Amino acid sequence: MNAFNIHRAYSIARKEVMHILRDPFTLALALGLPVMLVTFFGFAIDYEVKNISLAVSDRDNGPASRRLKEVFSSSGYFHLVEPAPGEGPVAMVDSGRAAAALFIEPDFSKNIQGGGRVEAQFVLDGSDNSKAGAIIGYLPGIQRAAEAKLGAPLPREPFSVETRFLYNPELNSRWFTVPGLAAIIIGLLAIMLTALTVAREWENGSMELLLSTPVRPLEIIIGKLAPYGLLVLAGVFFVYLVSRLVLGVPFEGSHLLYLAACLLFVTAALSQGLLISVITRQQQVAMQFGMITGLLPSMLLSGFIFPVESMPPFFRYFTMLLPPRWFMAAARGITLKGADLGELAVPFLALGLLSFGMLALALIKFKTDLEP
Amino acid sequence: MNFTLKAFIRKELTQTLRDVKMRALLFGAPIIQLTVFGLALSTEIKNINLAAFSRADDAMFGRVAEGFYSSGWFNRVGYQPGEDPLELIASGRADAVLIAPKDGLARSAERGDGRMQLLVDASNATKARAVEAYARSIITAAAGREYGARGEPALRFDVRVLYNPAMESSMFLVPGVMGMIVCLITIILTAMSLTREREIGTFETIVSAPLSDAEILLGKTIPYIILGLVDAALIVLAGYLIFGVPVRGPLWQLALAALALVVTTVSIGTFISTVAKSQQQAMLGGFMFLFPAILMSGIMYPVENMPKAVIVAAYLDPLMYFVRLIRNIMLKGGDTYVLLTNLGALTLMALFAAGLAYKRFRQTLN
Numbered sequence: 001m002n003a004f005n006i007h008r009a010y011s012i013a014r015k016e017v018m019h020i021l022r023d024p025f026t027l028a029l030a031l032g033l034p035v036m037l038v039t040f041f042g043f044a045i046d047y048e049v050k051n052i053s054l055a056v057s058d059r060d061n062g063p064a065s066r067r068l069k070e071v072f073s074s075s076g077y078f079h080l081v082e083p084a085p086g087e088g089p090v091a092m093v094d095s096g097r098a099a100a101a102l103f104i105e106p107d108f109s110k111n112i113q114g115g116g117r118v119e120a121q122f123v124l125d126g127s128d129n130s131k132a133g134a135i136i137g138y139l140p141g142i143q144r145a146a147e148a149k150l151g152a153p154l155p156r157e158p159f160s161v162e163t164r165f166l167y168n169p170e171l172n173s174r175w176f177t178v179p180g181l182a183a184i185i186i187g188l189l190a191i192m193l194t195a196l197t198v199a200r201e202w203e204n205g206s207m208e209l210l211l212s213t214p215v216r217p218l219e220i221i222i223g224k225l226a227p228y229g230l231l232v233l234a235g236v237f238f239v240y241l242v243s244r245l246v247l248g249v250p251f252e253g254s255h256l257l258y259l260a261a262c263l264l265f266v267t268a269a270l271s272q273g274l275l276i277s278v279i280t281r282q283q284q285v286a287m288q289f290g291m292i293t294g295l296l297p298s299m300l301l302s303g304f305i306f307p308v309e310s311m312p313p314f315f316r317y318f319t320m321l322l323p324p325r326w327f328m329a330a331a332r333g334i335t336l337k338g339a340d341l342g343e344l345a346v347p348f349l350a351l352g353l354l355s356f357g358m359l360a361l362a363l364i365k366f367k368t369d370l371e372p
Numbered sequence: 373m374n375f376t377l378k379a380f381i382r383k384e385l386t387q388t389l390r391d392v393k394m395r396a397l398l399f400g401a402p403i404i405q406l407t408v409f410g411l412a413l414s415t416e417i418k419n420i421n422l423a424a425f426s427r428a429d430d431a432m433f434g435r436v437a438e439g440f441y442s443s444g445w446f447n448r449v450g451y452q453p454g455e456d457p458l459e460l461i462a463s464g465r466a467d468a469v470l471i472a473p474k475d476g477l478a479r480s481a482e483r484g485d486g487r488m489q490l491l492v493d494a495s496n497a498t499k500a501r502a503v504e505a506y507a508r509s510i511i512t513a514a515a516g517r518e519y520g521a522r523g524e525p526a527l528r529f530d531v532r533v534l535y536n537p538a539m540e541s542s543m544f545l546v547p548g549v550m551g552m553i554v555c556l557i558t559i560i561l562t563a564m565s566l567t568r569e570r571e572i573g574t575f576e577t578i579v580s581a582p583l584s585d586a587e588i589l590l591g592k593t594i595p596y597i598i599l600g601l602v603d604a605a606l607i608v609l610a611g612y613l614i615f616g617v618p619v620r621g622p623l624w625q626l627a628l629a630a631l632a633l634v635v636t637t638v639s640i641g642t643f644i645s646t647v648a649k650s651q652q653q654a655m656l657g658g659f660m661f662l663f664p665a666i667l668m669s670g671i672m673y674p675v676e677n678m679p680k681a682v683i684v685a686a687y688l689d690p691l692m693y694f695v696r697l698i699r700n701i702m703l704k705g706g707d708t709y710v711l712l713t714n715l716g717a718l719t720l721m722a723l724f725a726a727g728l729a730y731k732r733f734r735q736t737l738n
Contacts (some may be wrong), residue, residue: 007475025649033663040667044682051676068527093534095709097694099676112526122529127537128701129415129544131674137505139529159436159477159486159515161470166461176497188659196652204572280393283651284564288397294649296405298547300413305672307499308418309467315412324394333464336495344461348545 008215010350012223014195020227020372027231030193033237034185036286041177042247048173049134054078055089055098062109064150068120071146072102077138093125100124100135104150112150120356167252167336175250179335180304182236182262182323187298188271190232191291194273199286202277217367225270252338260349261330268323268355269294278369298324324357326351376583380591388565388595402553402603403610409549410542410615417502421465422447425457426472433477435468435513436488445506461493468492468503471588481518484492535536535703547698548671550607551691554630555637558600562641563654565621566592583735593638599635601627602676617648621706625715632718636690639725646732656726665691693718 014074019029054072060063061128063085083089089101103121111118124137126132165227168175170336176289201207243249251258272294281284300306300325301315326347333339333347389395424437440446449466451457457469471489473480480486490507494500536543569575573681578588611617619626640661648654668675669691675683680695686692692715700710 017517023650023653025653026656029653029660030707031661033656036660036663040682040699041692044667044678045673046677049674049677053510053676076396091532094704096700097709110425117526117528119528121532123532123534125534126539127699128674129536129539129541130672131677132533132539133415134538136531136533137501139531140508143527150527151577151709157486157515159511161488161506161507161511163492165492165500165504166458168497168500171494171497171500173497176495184412187629192655193652196655200651248582272639282391282393283655284561285391285397286567287560287564287651287655288401288557289393291560292401292405293395293425300409303496305498306415307411307417309421309494310414315408320497326681329464337462337464338491339462341455369681 002152004216009219009223009226012210012220013226014280016224016227017109018350019197020231022110030189030231031235031238032238033188034181036185036238037181038178038242038247039241041181042174042242045177046173049131050077052078052100052131052135053081053098055081055083055092055101056104057083057101057106059090059106060104060108064112064118065104067149068104068108068146069102071142071149073265075142075145077135077136088125093095093123098125098229099131107293112344171194174243174247175336177304178239178247179247179331180302181239181243182331183265183298183302183304183327184295185235185239186232186262186327188295189235190241190266190269191273191276191294192287193231194228194270195276195280195286195290195294196283197228198274198277199281199283202281203283218363221363221366225274228273228321229266229270232269233262238264247337249335251335254335254340257341257344258331261327261348264348264351264355265323265327268351271355271362272323272357275358275365278362278365301325302328304328320350323351323354325353326354334344373525374587377587377591380583380587381594382661384591384595385598386600388561398557398599398603399606402557402607405548405553406607406610407614408548409545410611413545414541415544416539416541417499417506418445420446420499420506421459421467422446422450422473423451423460423466423469425451425469425478430476430478432481432518432593433472433488435518436477436511439510439514439517440470440507443506443510457491464493466493467499468507470507475552486515540615542569542611543617543703545671546607546611546615546617548669548695550604550611551633551669551694551698552666552671553607554600554604554634555665555691556662557603558596558634558637558660559641559644561591561599561656562596562638564651565596566642566645566653567648567654579737580581585737586730588737589642589730589733593642596638596641597631597634600638601630604630604634609647617702619702620704621701625701625706625711626698629694629701629715629718632715633690633694635722636718636725637723637737639729642729643732646729646736652664665689668692669695671695690718690721693721 021143035301057071058069069080073080084094089098089103092098093101101123124132124135165171193367201210210337211217219259244251273290276286276289302321308319330344330347333344426433437654441448451460457471457535460466460469469491473485473487477486477488492500504635571577583591609620612619641658644657645654645671648657653693663673668686675692676685696710697714700707
């Protein structure tokens with residue numbers, strides 16, 4: 001029994017690198033996925049909902065109702081659609097051709113000129129919450145603008161609030177999503193790729209063969225995982241380059257700290273992949289396991305889109321067991337807020353503990369599975 | 373259906389369902405996922421940590437701050453005297469800080485100013501936007517309490533939210549998540565199962581069996597279509613029982629929509645399997661399709677809100693049609709126009725994908 005030998009681990013790693021390089025299709029896909037994700041989140045997604053089609057039923061057709069419609073269309077959020085003849089605005093909402101409908105009563109202009117109060121009914125499609133929530137948020141602004149335009153200025157509010165948005169003054173959606181993408185890429189590639197490659201060795205029996213050679217289990221593991229770790233880090237580096245150079249997302253904090261967070265999370269993810277492969281030993285099952293315990297939590301329970309703090313208490317505590325949650329906090333803190341290690345002590349500590357716990361679990365499971 | 377094909381399908385189903393882990397994944401995991409997503413993911417922002425900075429004797433500001441804490445959206449954050457509000461946000465202890473005017477809110481309001489400052493951590497842009505909206509409505513309400521309601525606004529919107537009046541997140545997410553899970557399971561399973569047969573060499577055995585090309589293809593795909601449909605039904609049932617998500621439209625419409633989707637995704641999975649040489653490639657290829665399909669489907673982000681080029685691409689996304697269909701059928705009760713256009717498009721896609729898969733499949737067989 002000899003101790004860990006770096007040369008043997010290196011040989012295994014070289015074999016694995018050749019495996020990866022011999023399969024350019026896999027390599028292209030593995031590097032193509034980060035490109036696709038960063039393109040999509042960098043360019044396609046904007047949380048500010050626009051292009052809302054508003055069906056208007058104007059039974060007044062006077063000067064005031066025309067001005068009200070103008071306020072809607074000039075807000076930049078709505079574009080007005082005329083209901084088709086013989087079809088009411090609600091039917092338009094039913095069929096999805098309009099997201100909202102505005103009803104203006106016959107005496108609208110007359111009442112407002114007489115100094116009276118007027119009401120307009122606003123009906124909106126609640127089958128898409130993300131849109132409906134945004135539309136409701138726009139209404140107070142529209143109402144203020146409309147009152148000013150209709151010549152019924154508000155009495156001055158005694159209080160007002162001046163909001164300063166720190167770290168992302170223009171509330172740019174990209175600044176919010178792109179720094180979190182590294183978590184998704186690591187969650188996807190590190191967990192799934194390793195789960196699959198190691199499961200493949202089990203599936204076609206070559207793992208037993210490898211284990212019967214003088215190579216120690218730890219050397220096999222390190223040799224097999226290190227190339228994938230590098231591949232994943234290449235994906236993360238690529239996202240970093242695009243986000244800095246193309247998307248202009250700031251990077252306020254320390255690069256070294258960011259690298260440390262990535263390494264910790266990659267360790268956790270690779271260990272998780274290894275653990276899955278040992279448990280399942282079959283690629284198809286390993287893949288599904290990897291997806292359910294790896295990819296989906298990094299996308300949905302990490303705070304990437306849905307804030308962890310808004311979840312019910314059980315899930316707030318449950319997410320503490322998920323490395324991506326802590327990585328997300330660390331990544332956003334470093335890139336946008338320029339936080340230092342002192343401020344990120346909790347995420348780093350948790351990430352470190354979970355990573356080493358996961359690694360230990362994978363190693364133990366791997367070793368015990370060798371003895372039948 | 374002929375006897376050989378039936379036997380073949382039965383063998384495929386037995387083979388897939390034999391493994392306990394696979395059974396658990398196929399039927400348990402979707403339910404767990406649905407429950408987790410339905411319970412944990414909320415589009416409503418809550419538990420915002422707010423600190424209120426003022427002089428100790430500013431009673432009016434104290435009442436305004438109380439309005440924040442009693443709204444249910446904000447948690448109280450304490451601070452040491454002399455602490456820097458910015459530091460409170462930088463360290464992550466507070467998400468937002470409300471700061472009173474220097475000379476007290478009451479005096480400032482009498483001078484006709486009354487301006488408070490709100491610092492918001494915008495490293496999460498959606499959260500920041502919600503915080504500002506909440507703050508505005510709370511402060512307006514507080515002003516009404518302190519100074520009596522200002523004159524009723526001249527224009528008032530009477531807002532009615534159709535189909536989901538309480539704006540519950542589960543109603544919105546469950547139909548979408550169902551499409552997502554069915555899509556994930558069918559594409560990846562089909563793509564990997566066929567590649568696996570090739571990888572371990574059992575594919576040759578099947579090819580040498582007395583079956584026609586079409587029979588082999590049907591035998592390998594129909595089991596996954598059945599599994600996909602069972603999962604879809606399971607998720608609708610779970611959504612109804614756990615979250616009370618209604619099915620307001622007729623069930624046959626739902627079934628037709630699910631069938632069209634599953635045929636499309638299984639065909640795409642088959643197509644990927646004919647291109648992929650290993651299961652790893654099949655998985656990555658599956659994700660190359662799944663990621664854009666899910667992101668452009670409107671499950672999480674409204675499609676209309678994307679740039680023109682992406683919208684054009686979204687029209688090629690079967691999941692987008694399915695999400696529109698299923699939200700319409702489940703929440704709105706089904707609309708003929710929506711049903712005809714989207715189901716039509718989805719059926720065309722299913723036929724096209726199935727044809728393509730058949731063509732590629734025959735090529736690989738020979």
